[in-house]
Amino acid sequence: MAKQTFQKPKGTADLLPGESHKWHFVEETARLLFSDYQYQEIRTPIFENFDVFARSAGDTSDVVTKEMYDFHDKGDRHIALRPEGTAGVVRSFVENKLFGPEFSKPYKAFYIGPMFRYERPQAGRMRQFHQIGVEAIGSESPALDAETIAMAVDFFQTLGVADLKVTINSLGDQESRENYRQALIDYLTPFKAELSADSQARLEANPLRVLDSKDAKDQEFVANAPSILDFLTPSAQTHWEKVQAYLDALGIDYEIDANTVRGLDYYNHTIFEIMTQSKVLGSGWTTIAGGGRYGGLVEEFGGPELPGVGFGIGLERLMLLLGEADAVLPDAPALDIYVANQGDGTDVAAMQMLQAVRSFGYSADRDYQERKLKGQFKAADREQAHYMILIGERELEAQTATLKNLETGKEQQVKLTDLYTALPDYLEFEGEE
């Protein structure tokens, strides 16, 4: 009978040692930077009640209608793996009454973790993928919109990602949107028969999405369509102008794209996307971060009427991008000291030395395959060890060890007791630490 083999599920990935430190670096960069903006990490469940997502993302969004990983658990609860981060955070915000007076407003939180969407995998798109996201709940201020965008831009700049395009748009408030919606329907309906099948369907369900269409013919019609920005109510217009004023003041480059819509239905006022046209992510512009202001969500979950602003960054896409511009991502951490041994009775001494080295805070490794010295040197090379401490029969006899700098090749005999008491005095890391 053939051996049974397994493959990871379609659209998933193994993040292996040798690769994981790169993710840590990016995640750590986010943690540090976001804390400068007074955001703290929130960790919500990876699965929620199905309705948490169904209610928030919008009934017409593909994310809900066809991409959700949902199932009934043994208690017959309808559960879904989170397809995005905002809904869970808002649910948590309400459930934990974080809108209470003892919490500062806006309530700021960021998350890092896996999301799940049942889609066909592609470059930078997985079924289990990861997002870094932020949410700030409880402020109407356009300054917060601008700050949120600035923070996203800051993050990418900190990582050294270049050639990004920031596009912003305003969806206005409820009233703006309804007025515009009607105007758009009035404009598009005469052309309905000529629109793509998808767009025809969207014209009924969610006309704003037609603006998003990549169909060449659709785009011709869209080009002359009325702009949402001409339908903003006075207060929405004021908000919109302030956001731009703040961004200008901060020197952030952006483009206004009245056709940017975004897939989740809960957005209003400011929405934005950060895009790249790097070929590692396929042809054309690919969004690596997107977000905006949303209203009604907190209420939807049974909380007070509070708005939020946030964004999500696709980590797989970001890692692909960073992988292209090597030098940005750190190399695998090098080993400080390799402890080699050779000959009868040296094994125990090497083990003791190994632990002693570690107790000084250095990383250390040894051979576990009874390889000869040559093999141990090779292993040390592979791990990019800075030093080797060699304990052979001769050394053991003399109660010393050979300390060799593997980069310069220089070696010296050092008494074991000296290494045990003052190892750092014998080491010099060139340009490290």
Place this chain on the structure above:
RNA sequence: GCGGUUGUGGUGAAGUUGGUUAACACACCGGUUUGUGGUUCCGGCACGCGUGGGUUCGAGUCCCAUCAAUCGCCCCA
């Protein structure tokens, strides 16, 4: 969900119109040097060609199915 391409060892990759022992390179392991590395030379390393069927005297090479990877669409981060 739709369409294209691909699937041979740890990796890259040869495998003519189906025909004995699956090339080569890198990596790895061992030896060359019974105490020293990133050099040289020698040797070792695929019970099997994604998986399951089928055609055939005979299939990695043909057919069907299936799984996966990859690209585009849809959608999105």
